[in-house]
Amino acid sequence: MTTMNNINPITKLDYPDPEVIRVGDTYYMVSTTMYFMPGCEILRSYDLVNWEHAAYVYDTLDGTDAQKLEGKENVYGCGMWAASLSYHEGVYYVCFVANDTHKTYIYQSKDIEGPWEKYTLEGFYHDNSILFDDDGKVYIVYGNTDIYLKELKFDEAMHLTDVGTEPEKLIISDKNEVYLGYEGSHFYKIGGKYYIFLIHMPKATGKRTEAVFVADKPEGPYYGKDVMDDDRGYRNSGVAQGGIVDSPSGKWYGILFQDSGAVGRIPCLMPVTWGKITTDEGKEVDFPVFGEGGKIPEEFEIEDLNPEYKYAPLVSSDDFKTDYNGADKSSSFGFKPCWQFNHEPDLSFVKRDLEKGTVTIKTDKICSNLVQAKNTLTQRTLFPGCEAGVTVDASDIKDGDYAGLCLLESEYGFIAVTKRDSSYYLVMGKRELETKDIWGERCDDETFEEVGCVPLGSPVVTLCAGACFDNRTVLRSKQPSLIPHADDTVSFFYTTDQEHLKKLGSDHKMEFKLDHFTGARFGLFVYSTKEIGGSASFSNFIY
Structure with missing residues (x-):
């Protein structure tokens, strides 16, 4: 373990809506790329601080006139966003919606660098997160203000599908006075419990806040609260939306993003520990503690899984002499x-x-x-x-x-x-x-x-x-x-x-x-x- 300071923000570039997983000794992060192509970029890291390009999931999406800027058509403010990234039994899964086509896309591959196989779900699953449960079931959580759970299944081609599955179930609803209701779902099963990470913007603070809910079963009932209310002293801009990931040694970290003005939305890294909370029913459960009491520390310990590795820069000069x-x-x-x-x-x-x-x-x-x-x-x-x-x-x-x-x-x-x-x-x-x-x-x-x-x-x-x-x-x-x-x-x-x-x-x-x-x-x-x-x-x- 190495103690590092001045860590945040970690990419210093516009990589919003991060989803991070670990496969062996490698971390992967997917981010929103909207209308830029190739799209759905995945980054790679061995220490969660330094990142490099690993793959684009697609070169082009659907080739619509708007996606190709034909005439005066465009997809500004649309395109792919808030993807779910999963790894299950040797296969990577990426799932996201595009607000111009109003479709939910799934790409899957046995190699993070592709090739990626593309198909769609029937429904529209905003800010979704897919969980492969250890009992063989697959769930997708999604929504805005009202958060829903739906079970998916594999078809004969080993593609995920929502056809023929049970209706969606409302599991969480934002009852607060908010500018933005719960969204940005990240769904995990940890220690036998089900955790859903969400963001919202309460009117009381006027900044984005991270919340976590926990339940014994996928369908709930869920108990939760806000866990991260910190702007790092920057423009009253709350650090929120993202997920958590564990290191091989059992340490946990969160990567959430921060609205950072004209440069875009930049991810921040923080340690996550586990404490106990007591629900309204008097039940004591494990619950994540972000940073130091909900505040991001300036320095903390990081485990580097590949200390000698040299990262390729995420931005670069170019003499345009190489294909x-x-x-x-x-x-x-x-x-x-x-x-x-x-x-x-x-x-x-x-x-x-x-x-x-x-x-x-x-x-x-x-x-x-x-x-x-x-x-x-x-x-x-x-x-x-x-x-x-x-x-x-x-x-x-x-x-x-x-x-x-x-x-x-x-x-x-x-x-x-x-x-x-x-x-x-x-x-x-x-x-x-x-x-x-x-x-x-x-x-x-x-x-x-x-x-x-x-x-x-x-x-x-x-x-x-x-x-x-x-x-x-x-x-x-x-x-x-x-x-x-x-x-x-x-x-x-x-x-x-x-x-x-x-x-x-x-x-x-x-x-x-x-x-x-x-x-x-x-x-x-x-x-x-x-x-x-x-x-x-x-x-x-x-x-």
Whole structure:
């Protein structure tokens, strides 16, 4: 065991709704990836602190027009989320819903890296968790405010099915005054007892809180209470939703996520111990104790199951000179696995020159704004601050095209080369929604606000962006110089001589909103506003 401090947050990246299991000496964590593809990413760890990419469960989901960003269709705020991850008798199971298709998907594989076999359940099981009981029965728990239990069974093909099973049973209902009722189910059998972990947001505190319920039987009755009410001193943002996992030595840990502003929702790690509680019926039962009395300690003991292991980074620079289709079967369409496309890509419009180290993206539709652009190549942003740069060759864009580097989310900002009356210009643009609440609004047609514009003598330029998500931590850690000193803010820069960086436009305030439901990402993009067929090439991405 090793005592570690300054552990949290553990990935410093947008990995919400975590589900963690251990298979032998390896931990696996699945997370929500929404509309980015490939999707349903699984991470791997040997100490629960350091994580690396292990697999994508699917390249594409159902190939709908909205998932492919056809016309003005999209699935922002939808896609896959809150997956259940299980391992039973040599088979991995992933189950999740997609709110655009209103389906419940199950993928199963004998290898965490796939291939994964896909099928669906008949019902819609929101924020579900599947438990393989030791008596051979299989249960799924799910719901919002009202939490339900349903038994599943195996069919002749050894697929899980809900066809022909008994009706669902209401087992828990949130009776509190809440902004958000119980959801985010995680279902376990431990020591002969059944435990359900849930989150909710009581009006009394105004922040997300973790609750646990326990019963002697799957169908209850359940007794429970709140067990985690901590924001780590950060924005009154409660750490909640996730599950627990044990180490080979019998230690227990919880991984729950925290809303962290524009960077997204980041998982946190905490020790879990077991105490005794007395139910209203006077019965004494074992009950999990999160952290130190419901608060996350700054340091605690961690068991490293593979001390010499070197983890691949979850974000990365890229010279675009390697085809990862041959090097890594869990790559992202041949790119490093840290890259994901915004929606399902059309790879016939994406060309790579491995010798030159370029990625060329061609347009095939007219767009009103950045969020409609197909084939935008993205990476997550890093808490508390990060910067990235890329060289853009916009020689082949057409009048009205925009090609550049963005911070992609609901209230996006970007720096891009454009062509006007056959001349090249560099512009900084942003989108600010009129509504200031977290729900956001669908603004798929409106254009951006142009904040800065300069003429370019050449269409080849290096573009840079610096993003700050926690000013206090950035200043303490002496982050790189392009990062602004205000929370949830991005600044854009450029250079034409590779020596002198110039700032363009003004700092842009980003916000996490539920119309997109994801953290800000660096994105490489090109889109057309007048005539399709233009293209831009990207090279030498530095993170």
